[in-house]
Amino acid sequence: MSNILNTQHTIRRSLLQTxxxxxxxxxxPPVMSAHTERESPVETTQADNRTVGDPDSxxxxxxxxxxxxxxxxxxxxxxxxxxxxxxxxxxxxIKLAMGQMDELTRVEFQTEVATLARLRxxxxxHVYDAGTTSEVxxxxxxxxxxxDTPYVVMExxxxxxxxxxxxxxxxxxxxRIAVQVLNGLAHAHARGVLHRDIKPANVLLGSxxxxxxxxxxxxxGIAFSLKSNAAVADPEGDVxxxxxxxxxxxxxxxxxxxxxxxxxxxxxxxxxxxxWELLTGKVPFEGHTVQELAMKHYSSPLxxxxxxxxxxxxxxxxxxxxxxxxxxxRIAFARHxxxxxxxLGPAPATEPPTTPITLPTMTQIATSDYLRYxxxxxxxxxxxxxxxxxxxxxxxxxxxxxxxxxxNTIAGQGQALVTLRGATGVGVSHVxxxxxxxxxEAGVSQTIAVFCDQHTRLNDAMRKALGSVxxxxxxxxxxxxxxxxxxxxxxxxxxxxxxxxxxxxxxxDPDGDIFCDWxxxxxxxxxxxxxxxxxxxxxxxxxxLDELLLRARQNGDRCLVLHTDSSVRIIxxxxxxxxxxxxxxHTESIHPLDIATMTRVLDSTxxxxxxxxxxxxxxxxxxxxxxxxxxxxxxxxxRLTVHDGRIDLVERRR
Numbered sequence: 001m002s003n004i005l006n007t008q009h010t011i012r013r014s015l016l017q018t019x020x021x022x023x024x025x026x027x028x029p030p031v032m033s034a035h036t037e038r039e040s041p042v043e044t045t046q047a048d049n050r051t052v053g054d055p056d057s058x059x060x061x062x063x064x065x066x067x068x069x070x071x072x073x074x075x076x077x078x079x080x081x082x083x084x085x086x087x088x089x090x091x092x093x094i095k096l097a098m099g100q101m102d103e104l105t106r107v108e109f110q111t112e113v114a115t116l117a118r119l120r121x122x123x124x125x126h127v128y129d130a131g132t133t134s135e136v137x138x139x140x141x142x143x144x145x146x147x148d149t150p151y152v153v154m155e156x157x158x159x160x161x162x163x164x165x166x167x168x169x170x171x172x173x174x175x176r177i178a179v180q181v182l183n184g185l186a187h188a189h190a191r192g193v194l195h196r197d198i199k200p201a202n203v204l205l206g207s208x209x210x211x212x213x214x215x216x217x218x219x220x221g222i223a224f225s226l227k228s229n230a231a232v233a234d235p236e237g238d239v240x241x242x243x244x245x246x247x248x249x250x251x252x253x254x255x256x257x258x259x260x261x262x263x264x265x266x267x268x269x270x271x272x273x274x275x276w277e278l279l280t281g282k283v284p285f286e287g288h289t290v291q292e293l294a295m296k297h298y299s300s301p302l303x304x305x306x307x308x309x310x311x312x313x314x315x316x317x318x319x320x321x322x323x324x325x326x327x328x329x330r331i332a333f334a335r336h337x338x339x340x341x342x343x344l345g346p347a348p349a350t351e352p353p354t355t356p357i358t359l360p361t362m363t364q365i366a367t368s369d370y371l372r373y374x375x376x377x378x379x380x381x382x383x384x385x386x387x388x389x390x391x392x393x394x395x396x397x398x399x400x401x402x403x404x405x406x407x408n409t410i411a412g413q414g415q416a417l418v419t420l421r422g423a424t425g426v427g428v429s430h431v432x433x434x435x436x437x438x439x440x441e442a443g444v445s446q447t448i449a450v451f452c453d454q455h456t457r458l459n460d461a462m463r464k465a466l467g468s469v470x471x472x473x474x475x476x477x478x479x480x481x482x483x484x485x486x487x488x489x490x491x492x493x494x495x496x497x498x499x500x501x502x503x504x505x506x507x508x509d510p511d512g513d514i515f516c517d518w519x520x521x522x523x524x525x526x527x528x529x530x531x532x533x534x535x536x537x538x539x540x541x542x543x544x545l546d547e548l549l550l551r552a553r554q555n556g557d558r559c560l561v562l563h564t565d566s567s568v569r570i571i572x573x574x575x576x577x578x579x580x581x582x583x584x585x586h587t588e589s590i591h592p593l594d595i596a597t598m599t600r601v602l603d604s605t606x607x608x609x610x611x612x613x614x615x616x617x618x619x620x621x622x623x624x625x626x627x628x629x630x631x632x633x634x635x636x637x638x639r640l641t642v643h644d645g646r647i648d649l650v651e652r653r654r
Contacts, residue, residue: 057142057144058071058081058141058144058145059071061137061140061141061145062086062137062140063083063094063096063133063137063145063151063153064129064131064153065085065086065087065129065645066083066084066085066086066092066094066128066129066153067083067084067086068081068082068083068094069081069082069083069084069091070082072093074098077097077098077101077105077108077109078095078096078097078098078109079095079096079098080093080094080095080096081093081094081096082094082156083153085128087645090211090377091156091158091210091211092128092153092154092155092156093153093154093155093156093157094151094152094153094154095151095152095154096133096145096149096150096151097109097149097150097151101150104242106150108221108222109150109152109221110150111220111221111222111223112152112219112220112221112223113127113130113152113383113384113387114387115188115193115220115223116152116154116220117130117384117387117388118191118193118387118388118389119187119188119191119193120368120371120389120391121183121184121187121188121371122183122212122214122216122370122371122374123180123181123183123184123187123214123215123216123217124184124187124188124216124217125154125155125157125204125216125217125218126154126155126212126216126377127152127153127154127384128153128154128155128377129152129153129383129384130150130151130152130153130383130384131150131151131383132147132148132149132150132151133145133146133147133148133149133151134147135147137149154218155210155211155212155216155377156210156211157204157205157206157207157210157216157218158206158207158209158210159204159205159206159207160204160205161200161201161202161203161204161205161218162177162200162201162203162205162215162274162278163200163201164205165177165200165205165278167281167308168308168309169278169309170309170347170350171309171310171311171312171346171347171350172346172347172350172352172353174275174278174279174309175341175342175353175357176215176353176357177203177215177278178271178275178278178338178341179338179341179342179357179359180214180215181198181203181215181217181271181274182271182334182335182337182338182341183334183335183338183359183360184215184216184217185198185217185264185267185268185271185334186333186334186335186338186440186441186442186443187441188217188220188223188267189226189264189267189333189334189440189441190437190438190439190440190441191437192225192226192227192228193220193223193224193225193226194223194224194225194226194262194263194264194266194267195217195220195223195267195270196222196223196224196244196245196254196262196266196267196270197219197221197222197244197245197246197249197270198217198249198267198270198271198274199246199248199249199270199273199274200274200277201219202217202218202219203215203216203217203218203274204216204217204218211375211377212374212375222244222245224259224262226262226263227468236474236475237474238258238259238260239256239257239258239259240257240259241257242257243255243256243257245270247287247290247293247294248273248283248285248286248293249270249273249274249283250269250270250293250297251265251266251269251270251297251327252269252294252297252298252325252327253266253327254266255290255293255294255297255298260471260472260483261327261471263327264332264333264334265327265328265330265331265332266327267334268322268330268331268334268337269322269323269324269327269330271322271334271337272319272322272323273285273323275319275322276302276305276319276323279305279307279308279309279311279315279319280305280306280307280308281308284302284303284323285297285300285303297325298325299325302319302320302323305319309347310347310348310349310350311347312344312345312346312347312348313344314344315344318337318340318341318344321337321340322337332526333440333443334443335359335441335442335443336443338359339359339443342357342359360442361442362403362406362407362438362439362442362444363399363400363403363404365438365441365442366392366399366400366402366403366434366435366438367392367395367396367399367400368391368392369396371391382606382635382640382642382647385605385606385631385632385635385640386632386635388605388606390601390604390605390624391434391604392427392430392431392434393593393597393600393601393604394593394594394597394598394600394601395427395431395434395590398420398431398588398590399431399434399435399438401586401588402418402420402435402586402588403435403438405418405586406418406435406439406444406445406529406560407444409558409560410444410445410527410558410560413556413558414558414559415549415552415553415557415558415559415560415584416559416560416561416584416585416586417545417549417561417563417579417584417585417586418560418561418562418563418586418587418588419563419564419565419571419585419586419587419588420432420562420563420564420565420587420588420589420590421565421566421587421588421589421590422566422589422590422591423566423592423623424566424625425566425623425624425625425626425629426566426590426591426592426622426623426624426625427590427623427624427625428564428565428566428590429533429564429566430624430625431564431590432531432533432562432564435562436449436529436531436562439529444527445526445527445528445529445560446469446526446527446528446529447528447529447530447531448465448466448469448519448528448529448530448531449465449531449533450462450465450530450531450532450533451465451533452532452533452534452541453534458512458541458544459508459509459510459512459515462512462515463503463504463506463515466504466515466518466519467504469522470483470484470487470488470504471483472484472504477501477502477505480501480504480505481497481498481501484497484500484501485497488500488521488522490525491521491522491524491525492521496517499514500514500518503515511543511547512543512544512547512548513547515544516544516547516548516551517551519548519559520548520551520552520555520557520559523557523558523559523560524557524558527558527560528560529560529561529562530548530559530560530561530562531561531562531564532544532545532561532562532563532564533563533564534563534564534565534566540572541563541571542571542572542575545561545563545571545575546575546578546579548561549561549579549584553582553584591622592621592622592623593622593623593624594622595617595622598617598620598622598624598627599613599617601624601627602616602617602627605628605631606631606647607645607646607647608646608647608648609643609646609647609648610646611648612646612647612648612649616630616631634649638650639651
């Protein structure tokens with residue numbers, strides 16, 4: 001085996017070499033501290049030999065509704081089996097944990113399940129079930145699978161991974177692969193999920209014999225939440241305690257564990273390495289140690305670009321934008337990377353693809369129209385009940401109108417306030433969430449989300465929202481000022497940055513002047529949408545919104561605000577009338593769903609028994625929130641059971 005780090009070398013504590021890289025200064029190279037548990041890199045296929053005796057002896061064992069068929073392989077902490085759903089015969093892949101899992105590995109396993117269950121996209125692997133094995137499984141496997149062994153059931157890809165791709169490939173092949181990977185990344189990023197381990201081994205190749213034939217992102221075990229720093233061991237520091245990733249494909253900031261600088265651009269860099277490898281047959285940087293690779297990714301220029309296929313002009317420039325060392329200089333949205341790739345056109349002396357490669361529109365993304373004809377997967381398990389998010393069914397007309405208003409505002413550099421109103425439980429916040437996620441996935445704008453209710457002061461909610469976007473949570477005031485100067489020096493003077501730092505640290509801003517000023521400043525760099533979500537008896541936002549729109553109009557700034565409101569409060573009528581007169585205000589009312597649509601919403605969530613589903617539809621009064629609340633309550637009270645592949649109330653089965 002070569003001494004050069006291979007593509008399967010993923011840094012994991014207790015399993016592979018773990019390093020912590022610290023950045024002593026802005027211009028200094030990384031320094032590796034001594035946190036090494038193994039001296040040399042090890043392939044994940046050889047990293048841990050804790051397999052279960054003779055793997056083939058488990059063939060025929062049932063785990064839940066899935067029967068094991070054949071052994072596929074072993075990774076760093078799990079073995080993978082091909083299986084099938086007993087009721088439908090649909091093939092699946094089951095990942096089974098091996099041996100005793102340390103806490104970090106267990107968290108990774110749980111992270112993958114929770115993350116995948118929240119994602120619904122043709123280019124992200126679908127998770128069907130998750131849980132731990134029962135005593136029955138332990139007996140049936142003759143002790144090879146111990147009770148309480150964690151497992152996750154996912155869709156099966158019959159062509160393996162991108163590592164199995166036969167070369168040479170054509171430019172059209174490359175574009176189809178790249179666009180699908182980027183579409184999957186765009187979907188994940190819009191929901192606050194950073195993959196952190198993009199590499200050929202984590203890209204599955206589907207075929208027409210599979211339930212879904214697309215290329216799919218897999219292995220979200222070390223995914224990072226862009227909405228929370230809860231996974232960071234020291235949320236007051238700048239460096240993660242444990243750096244996770246595959247060195248050949250890691251972005252420079254990943255080697256440092258500089259989690260405050262993580263963002264979509266981190267995955268885009270890793271994708272850039274994969275793209276370089278697909279086009280040339282080798283990665284841009286190789287090394288014998290993690291430290292050597294870190295130095296190259298941090299400071300070495302890209303090697304000569306020598307593609308082994310015909311490529312259009314501009315390909316190298318596109319790759320360079322993906323692989324820029326500073327994350328802030330990279331392409332910011334996965335969608336933009338896909339658009340710019342398609343704009344390169346066909347390679348010289350080649351035919352355009354017979355089927356044009358297109359990207360879904362913002363309206364299609366918001367309404368999930370481009371997923372309408374996705375085949376139904378095997379029945380989902382109750383373990384995913386509180387995680388799976390239903391699509392915004394029955395809201396297509398409202399979302400299409402909102403997308404038009406937003407697109408026109410951004411194209412015209414204008415101002416707009418979009419209000420979604422509806423009764424509590426009708427799904428106003430859910431529709432708002434779907435909208436802002438679609439804006440990000442389509443590469444239109446990023447979001448500053450302010451959640452305010454009667455229990456939270458508006459100033460505190462705004463402070464938390466802006467601080468989260470700037471990633472300054474947990475920092476002392478001096479460090480906040482330093483970070484803000486680094487991030488915002490191009491849009492403000494030092495004294496203005498210091499005022500922002502003081503406000504984020506708790507200084508008073510009764511009129512919201514500082515927040516309004518900085519929202520508009522940051523919006524000059526790229527489109528931003530301010531999402532104000534009122535829940536219950538929310539606070540009165542009339543003054544804040546009036547000030548924000550007035551300033552934007554006076555300064556000619558782009559200003560886009562989404563206000564989702566399920567409270568009984570209303571914006572002051574004279575203020576609202578002024579906005580309407582100035583063509584600033586667009587209102588959409590979200591009404592209860594009809595019976596047929598409410599039934600489809602429930603069917604897309606879980607396979608309920610016909611009787612339970614009918615009762616849920618009746619008691620919900622067309623409000624998905626009411627039905628979901630009842631389901632979660634019954635689940636917490638352990639009143640739900642599975643019978644003949646359907647979820648029902650326990651008392652119905654007695």
